[in-house]
Amino acid sequence: MERSDTPRVDVEALEGFQEFLTFTLGVEEYAIDILKVQEIRGYEQPTTIAHAPSFIKGVINLRGTIVPIVDLRIKFAVGKAEYTPFTVVIILNIQNRIVGVVVDSVSDVMALKxxxxxxxxxxASTVDTKYIQGLASLEERMLIVVNIEQLMLSSEMALLDESAR
Known part of the structure; x- marks a missing residue:
């Protein structure tokens, strides 16, 4: 009998679950669909774009692809946007468009039913919840589940032209 160091995934046990990548913005913990995540990178200063909204930090060159970088801390107005060694960029693939989002740190991958x-x-109408898919309560943790695709494709993000929507 051969021993494998690769853990086996019990597919039946995961039935009905969806996996999410969890990350922090300020003191809050958020989750996004793991299937939208292409990779996670350390933060590097992007090239700024004139007249871009404040939450669009600029663009980076990712292996020949120009990728817009959105700082979710600024977009969601949570905490102060400080760039530390823990600051990361989550590279997303949303409808074949590559976008990076800056977060304070990445926590883990979690399966939720x-x-x-x-x-x-x-x-009240002053709080915009249209990009919040819901809230998940896990023991002492509360996760804000974000519909990242809906957020990134929204007209207020100005990341896609009208013909691409």
């Missing part, structure tokens, strides 16, 4: 994600509560 649909029933674990509760709808976001209704707030």
């Amino acid at each position: 649909g029933a674990q994600i509760r709808p976001a509560p209704e707030f």
Whole structure:
């Protein structure tokens, strides 16, 4: 009998689960669909673009592809946008468009059942929850599950032209 150091995944045990990458912005923990994540990189100063919204930090050259970099801390107005050795860029592939998002740190990958994600509560009109898929409560942790595709494809992000939508 051969011994393998590669862990086996029990596919039946994962049935009904969806995997999410969790990350922090300020003191809050967020989660996005792992299938949208292409890679995770350390933060590097992007080339700034004149007249871009403040949350678009600029662009980087990723193996020949020009990638816009969005700072989610600025976009969501959470915490102060400080760039430390823990600051990372999550490279996303959304409908064949590559976009990077800056976050404070990446936590882990978590499998959640649909029933674990509760709808976001209704707030006054000053709080925009249209990009929040829901909230997941796990023991002492509360995850804000973001519909990252809907956010990145929104007209307010100005990342795609109208013909691509």
